[in-house]
Amino acid sequence: AQSVAQPEDQVNVAEGNPLTVKCTYSVSGNPYLFWYVQYPNRGLQFLLKYITGDNLVKGSYGFEAEFNKSQTSFHLKKPSALVSDSALYFCAVRRNTGFQKLVFGTGTRLLVSP
């Protein structure tokens, strides 16, 4: 069975500084990896995904993530944080065959201070 670990409940960063939100995964076979963002009282929004190819993937709002197979990680990064980036971030994984469920991590709250 697949699983995702987000070790930090909350990440605090000052506006303008780089940010990293950590994610490690476990899945048999090759993974499909995703990041989603949830703003208060809203549904989740897709940010970016890794399916195959280049290990560095770029997504919406200036976010990027790096797939590291040896460390089974898919950390989310942004070079310069904005206050408006403050939200709940979810990493997710699924297997790459057939109809597979998307399993989400427990979420990391990002708080960007002015």
Place this chain on the structure above:
Amino acid sequence: DTAVSQTPKYLVTQMGNDKSIKCEQNLGHDTMYWYKQDSKKFLKIMFSYNNKELIINETVPNRFSPKSPDKAHLNLHINSLELGDSAVYFCASSQEGINTGELFFGEGSRLTVL
């Protein structure tokens, strides 16, 4: 136009009652889902339908019964509501293939059982 719409947005009811949540997507996707998000923001898949066929059925009490009259609609009926059913229920849709794993979420239906 809202891509994935759920009704009602808020639902407050007594223990033991039966209630339904409706979901519609206008994206032409062939797969729809129900996810439950608890008070700690943990997100867990409940059901998934592909072209009206049930393909994922997690360990969910049989008081929960999904119904998909067509591929654009997925409703959730809950019998004999319990306090532990209080949560936010999210409907989502996706299209397998090039956009595999990119789920489009509704805004959620917050269920409170008293």
